Amino acid sequence: MWTLSNPHESTVLHRLPLRTGLGWTPAPHFPGTTPCDCAVTVTTVHPVWKGPASVPGGTRQSPINIRWRDSVYDPQLQPLGVSYNAEACLYVWNTGYLFQVEFDDSTEGSGISGGPLENHYRLKQFHFHWGAVNEWGSEHTVDDRVYPAELHLVHWNAVKYQNYTDAVTGADGLAVVGVFLKLGARHEELQELVAVLPDIKHKVSYDYWTYPGSLTTPPLSESVTWIIHKKPIEVAQDQLAAFRSLLFSVPGEEEKMMVNNYRPLQPLMNRKVRSSFQATHEGARL
Ligand SMILES: [Zn+2]
Numbered sequence: 456m457w458t459l460s461n462p463h464e465s466t467v468l469h470r471l472p473l474r475t476g477l478g479w480t481p482a483p484h485f486p487g488t489t490p491c492d493c494a495v496t497v498t499t500v501h502p503v504w505k506g507p508a509s510v511p512g513g514t515r516q517s518p519i520n521i522r523w524r525d526s527v528y529d530p531q532l533q534p535l536g537v538s539y540n541a542e543a544c545l546y547v548w549n550t551g552y553l554f555q556v557e558f559d560d561s562t563e564g565s566g567i568s569g570g571p572l573e574n575h576y577r578l579k580q581f582h583f584h585w586g587a588v589n590e591w592g593s594e595h596t597v598d599d600r601v602y603p604a605e606l607h608l609v610h611w612n613a614v615k616y617q618n619y620t621d622a623v624t625g626a627d628g629l630a631v632v633g634v635f636l637k638l639g640a641r642h643e644e645l646q647e648l649v650a651v652l653p654d655i656k657h658k659v660s661y662d663y664w665t666y667p668g669s670l671t672t673p674p675l676s677e678s679v680t681w682i683i684h685k686k687p688i689e690v691a692q693d694q695l696a697a698f699r700s701l702l703f704s705v706p707g708e709e710e711k712m713m714v715n716n717y718r719p720l721q722p723l724m725n726r727k728v729r730s731s732f733q734a735t736h737e738g739a740r741l
Pocket of ligand 1: 582583584607671
């Protein structure tokens with residue numbers, strides 16, 4: 456169940472009857488303005504980017520380009536404590552923009568603590584962003600390097616807030632763990648989406664960057680502590696192809712491939728990116 460091998464056969468991935476536009480390109484930095492300074496002419500924008508909630512105006516928007524050299528090593532940053540229970544997985548659904556794996560967050564069962572976080576944060580959902588081709592797709596970049604996809608594990612602060620909805624708009628409400636996907640060896644756990652969780656826990660290094668940011672989809676709330684793993688996970692070409700074979704459209708509509716569902720880079724402004732590890736010259740080779 457919920458494998459990536461035959462996405463077209465999965466009815467749950469077509470669960471939401473969302474209509475989409477006639478093809479689209481990623482939203483510009485400031486949706487709604489004339490994209491005169493963009494290299495790409497924005498003709499149509501995905502519906503998720505329409506409406507007042509998609510207009511940023513803050514000072515801590517995401518994603519950003521992480522500059523290895525400019526990030527500041529913080530020896531106070533503890534390793535991130537991760538506890539994921541795959542049995543808390545509820546269902547997978549097609550949001551119309553990406554597919555999302557939802558978890559039961561009524562208990563402390565799955566979540567993270569430590570690292571830059573003062574409280575325990577419960578896992579709410581995870582999802583991916585990816586491109587039409589291998590040359591782009593991740594939201595964050597490292598020294599301008601773009602990865603073909605990026606995994607986001609979204610957690611909320613159940614110590615300060617009653618529920619996820621309240622946490623989205625609250626201070627220190629959310630913590631999102633970002634993991635880059637790069638082309639390489641086949642990632643067997645990814646075939647069964649939920650199995651990726653213990654794998655993330657065991658195989659991904661605990662070196663990370665952290666910075667204060669926002670959601671990368673509307674309402675773009677500036678309530679997110681971002682934790683970006685330094686080490687990417689490897690996936691095979693056909694696994695990325697499985698992502699790209701998903702559809703924005705519903706059965707009966709003209710097919711629109713679900714690709715390029717990432718937000719462009721946002722200005723760092725007056726923010727510092729902290730790292731849990733000391734930068735070395737080998738950084739550029741990662
Ligand atoms: Zn995301």
